[in-house]
Amino acid sequence: MSLLLAFAAALFVAAGFASLAETILCRRSTDVFGWNESFVIGASGGAAVLFPLSLVAPTKALDLVALAVSLSAVAIPWRIARSFRRPPGPGASPPLRLPLALTLSIVPGVLLFTVLCLRTAFAWDAFQIWGTKALLLFRDGGLRPELWPGSLYEGRSGRTVNYPALLPLFEALAARVRGRFDFMDLKPIFPIFFLSLLLSVVRGVRAAASSRALCLSAILVMGFVPVATSRPVLGGNADLPLAACAAALAAAWLAPNPRAGRWNSATPWLLGSLLAAKSEGLILFGAALAAGAIVSAGRLSRAKVRSHAAGAAVALALLAGRIGYLRWTAIQDRTIDPPSDQSLARALVRIPEVARLCGSELMRFREWGFLWPAFLLLALAAVARAPGRGRVVALAALLGTAAYSAIFLQTSWPVRLHVNQAYSRLLFQILPVAVIAMVCGYESLRADRPGETEEGAPAPPDKPGLAGAERQSASDPAPFSAAPGEPRAPIAR
Amino acid sequence: MSAVSRLSSSLRAVPESLVPGWIQDAVPAVEASLPPDAAVLYVTDDPNTWRCGLWQRALLPRAVFCLRPGEKSRRELARIRREFPLRFAVGSAEPPSDLVIVRRRAVSPRIWVGEIGP
Numbered sequence: 031m032s033l034l035l036a037f038a039a040a041l042f043v044a045a046g047f048a049s050l051a052e053t054i055l056c057r058r059s060t061d062v063f064g065w066n067e068s069f070v071i072g073a074s075g076g077a078a079v080l081f082p083l084s085l086v087a088p089t090k091a092l093d094l095v096a097l098a099v100s101l102s103a104v105a106i107p108w109r110i111a112r113s114f115r116r117p118p119g120p121g122a123s124p125p126l127r128l129p130l131a132l133t134l135s136i137v138p139g140v141l142l143f144t145v146l147c148l149r150t151a152f153a154w155d156a157f158q159i160w161g162t163k164a165l166l167l168f169r170d171g172g173l174r175p176e177l178w179p180g181s182l183y184e185g186r187s188g189r190t191v192n193y194p195a196l197l198p199l200f201e202a203l204a205a206r207v208r209g210r211f212d213f214m215d216l217k218p219i220f221p222i223f224f225l226s227l228l229l230s231v232v233r234g235v236r237a238a239a240s241s242r243a244l245c246l247s248a249i250l251v252m253g254f255v256p257v258a259t260s261r262p263v264l265g266g267n268a269d270l271p272l273a274a275c276a277a278a279l280a281a282a283w284l285a286p287n288p289r290a291g292r293w294n295s296a297t298p299w300l301l302g303s304l305l306a307a308k309s310e311g312l313i314l315f316g317a318a319l320a321a322g323a324i325v326s327a328g329r330l331s332r333a334k335v336r337s338h339a340a341g342a343a344v345a346l347a348l349l350a351g352r353i354g355y356l357r358w359t360a361i362q363d364r365t366i367d368p369p370s371d372q373s374l375a376r377a378l379v380r381i382p383e384v385a386r387l388c389g390s391e392l393m394r395f396r397e398w399g400f401l402w403p404a405f406l407l408l409a410l411a412a413v414a415r416a417p418g419r420g421r422v423v424a425l426a427a428l429l430g431t432a433a434y435s436a437i438f439l440q441t442s443w444p445v446r447l448h449v450n451q452a453y454s455r456l457l458f459q460i461l462p463v464a465v466i467a468m469v470c471g472y473e474s475l476r477a478d479r480p481g482e483t484e485e486g487a488p489a490p491p492d493k494p495g496l497a498g499a500e501r502q503s504a505s506d507p508a509p510f511s512a513a514p515g516e517p518r519a520p521i522a523r
Numbered sequence: 524m525s526a527v528s529r530l531s532s533s534l535r536a537v538p539e540s541l542v543p544g545w546i547q548d549a550v551p552a553v554e555a556s557l558p559p560d561a562a563v564l565y566v567t568d569d570p571n572t573w574r575c576g577l578w579q580r581a582l583l584p585r586a587v588f589c590l591r592p593g594e595k596s597r598r599e600l601a602r603i604r605r606e607f608p609l610r611f612a613v614g615s616a617e618p619p620s621d622l623v624i625v626r627r628r629a630v631s632p633r634i635w636v637g638e639i640g641p
Contacts, residue, residue, distance in 0.1 A: 032539065152541065158576050165580065180562065180579065180586030180607075213541040 033148070036215040039207040043200060044222050046103030047072030053102060055294040060113050063281075066229040067296050070278040072102075073271075074303030076203075077196040078348050081355045084172035091172035095199065096206045135246055136228050139253030144221040146264050152213065153265030160268055161213050163190040164201035168211045175359045192359040194352070196275075196306040197268045220270055227274040227462055228253055234281035234466040238420055238473055245469075252465050257397045262455045269455045272307035275300065276314055277462035280423050284466070291338035298341040302348025309363070310456065313433045314426075315349070321426035325418055365448075366440050377439035387449040388435040397454055405464045408471030415477075420470030427467040430460045542577050545633055550581050552630035553613055562586040562607050564600075564639065566614030566622070578613075592619040612639050 048065050051057065051072035059065050076095050083091035152161065167173065178190055200219055205211040228249065235248040257263065263270055279300035289295040301318060304311035367373040392402040405427070412424035434456040441448045540547070557563060565578050565587050575589035588603045590596055596619045603609065613636050618624050623640030630636050 149536070154573070157541065157573075162576075162580065165583065169584065178579075179584050180588055214539060 032215070033218070035208060036204070037218040039204045039215070040200075040218040040222055042103050042207055043099055043203045044069055044073075045106050046099030046101075046203075047076060047200075049102035049106050049109060050098055051075060051299075052109065053105075055296075055299070057294070058113065063229060063233045066226050066233075067278055067282060067300070069226060070230075070275055070303055071296060071299045072099075073200055074196055074275060074306035075299060077194060077199045077306040078302065078351050080195050080199055081173055081351055081358070084174070087172065088174070089171040092167055092199075092202055092206065093171060096203055099203060100207070129242075131242065131246060132232055132249065135249045136225070136232070136253065139228060139249075139258075140221055140225050142254075143224045143258065143264070144218075146259050147220050147224075147266075148217050150261055150264040153262050153267050155262075155268070156266030157213065159190050159193060160197050160266065161201065161216055163193060163195070163198035164205065164216065165211055165213075166190065167195075167198050167202040168205050173355075177361075192309075192356055192361040192363070193268075194306050194308060194311065194355075196303070197271050200271075216266060220264070220266060223270045223274045224258075227270070227277050230274065230277035230281040231462045231465055234277065234284050234423075234462075235469050237281065237284035237286075238466060238469045240473060240476070244472065248465050248469050251401065252462060255398065255401065255461065257454055257458055257461075260397070260454070263458055267455065268308045269458050272304065272311055272314075272459045273462055275303040275307050275311070276459060277466075279304065279318065280426075280463045280466045283423060284419050284470075291341045293340040293344050295341050298344040299348075301345045305348055305352040308459070310434070310437075310459065312352070313437075314430050314459070317429040317433055318422075318426045320429055321422045324425060325422045364442055366437065367442050369440075373440060380439050380445060383445055384435065384438045384449070387446060388438070388453060391449060391453045392457070394454075398457075401461075401464070402457070405468050408468040408475075409464070410471070411475050412467055412471035415474035416470045417474075420467075420474065423463060424467035424470055427460055427463045430463070431457070434460065542581055545631070546574075546577055546581055549631040549634040553582070553634065553636055556628075556630060556636040557585070557611050560585060561611055562588065562609055564603070564609050564612040564622075565589045566612055566616055566618045567591060568616035587613075590619075590622075592616065597621055609639055612637055 048069040051068040052059060057068060059068055080091055080095060083094055087094060173195060175191060201216045204219060205215060208215055231252045232249055235245045239245045282296040282300050287295060301315060304315045409424040409428050412420050416424060438445055438449055563585060565575060567589060568591060579587040590600055600622060612624055615633050624637040625640045627635050627637030
């Protein structure tokens with residue numbers, strides 16, 4: 031019974047996050063993918079707003095977010111009823127419907143994950159850092175810059191202060207709804223993130239793939255890759271929420287988006303969501319921006335820059351919030367050495383060792399199979415041949431993987447120990463984007479074969495493929511003409 | 524059917540608490556023995572620092588410092604006492620020889636509480 035109530039509380043909060051994002055961004059999602067995107071935006075937006083709220087209402091910030099989330103959750107039946115009453119637009123998918131084959135491929139994975147998650151002990155960080163930050167948030171009612179009571183130095187417990195708030199906020203809100211804080215009640219949150227991750231991968235792959243079999247293969251790889259059942263992922267760390275945010279961003283980027291560039295477009299909010307889940311999200315944020323800048327270099331017109339200014343402002347505001355929070359807490363993370371002549375010289379010496387250790391981790395068959403070698407080949411193919419959006423996703427995944435490997439050049443830990451403990455968790459954060467990038471790469475190779483679909487060829491209305499997404503953003507003469515709330519293309523929403 | 528049965532039994536066997544019963548049982552007596560908000564030293568010979576984290580969270584918002592008797596304990600204790608005026612100790616192991624505990628009493632079969640001597 032206790033477990034059921036914990037599940038109900040977690041689902042209530044997740045629904046509230048989604049509904050809140052629907053309201054604030056004037057969205058009217060009609061399918062499960064749109065609601066999933068809203069969930070990620072709502073959760074990360076709530077985490078972003080928690081810091082300024084904690085400044086103005088230090089003991090009431092959590093309650094204010096809880097109030098907004100609860101009211102939004104209560105309004106969901108009304109929202110769903112309204113979406114059923116509305117006449118469907120041309121080609122619109124039925125509300126909350128997912129193809130049977132995809133459902134059958136997702137449900138077993140989520141069920142397996144749920145059982146294993148409930149039966150797996152908390153990972154170290156999940157308990158000592160993330161769950162503890164949630165406990166403090168639950169007790170104090172807001173974020174505070176002080177270290178954990180009794181911390182004499184910035185250690186494991188001290189770092190609870192400057193870690194991002196997405197997961198602790200979700201956990202603290204679920205505890206608030208439940209009426210008590212118990213670490214075991216936090217477990218139901220993680221299957222929700224796993225489901226969200228799979229839905230985003232489905233959406234991203236459907237936008238890029240031309241065949242259903244390819245789509246199903248990608249889902250099975252993502253849902254049943256051995257590392258998804260490892261303790262760091264099952265045990266409640268924030269790597270899973272960050273992976274869900276990255277997956278949602280890649281999917282939103284590939285899907286047709288009539289609101290592109292607007293303040294209420296999903297993309298800038300999802301870009302900012304990377305900063306709300308885990309500190310390393312800043313690296314993924316940078317990788318995504320760099321990939322976008324490299325691919326679009328020389329193709330940006332002044333008019334296009336101006337039309338995307340509002341969206342860019344949203345992402346920059348979220349970045350400013352994260353930097354402001356880090357300055358407020360003033361915690362120096364000692365895991366990574368600050369740049370200096372000495373540390374840079376040591377980094378150069380470490381390159382062969384880090385390359386060898388990371389390479390052997392990428393080739394670890396029991397955790398990954400042949401996923402990463404396949405990713406490297408297909409992502410390079412996507413960078414060389416895929417349409418612009420697929421190229422950005424593949425390049426971002428490659429840059430993210432390279433940047434995550436480079437972290438170990440500057441680590442203050444013994445290199446081998448740090449790689450062994452952290453690298454597979456870092457790779458898991460990129461994994462969903464890597465899977466989508468692999469599909470983009472495969473499609474780009476396939477498009478050149480005789481008899482296959484050419485890039486830019488008309489896509490069927492219920493499966494626009496990457497070419498459809500490209501066409502919508504690149505050649506639509508008035509891409510921002512859709513009114514707020516206007517239904518989008520079926521795959522996108 | 525056997526898969527359903529295994530799934531069902533897996534869910535029924537989910538642990539109900541993260542904090543072990545022997546810690547939960549001792550916490551009310553420990554709290555009753557200490558002044559409100561007083562920081563405490565937790566003396567343990569358990570090499571598993573996870574358990575120290577359980578005590579820290581069980582006694583929140585009280586500051587709990589963990590000390591494992593051994594070669595480094597004298598330096599560690601001096602460092603803690605420089606920062607915090609510690610007066611009380613809780614323990615599940617014998618304290619190091621240079622840590623004097625007065626008015627020590629058992630609050631559960633495994634846990635004692637006392638005052639740190641001069």
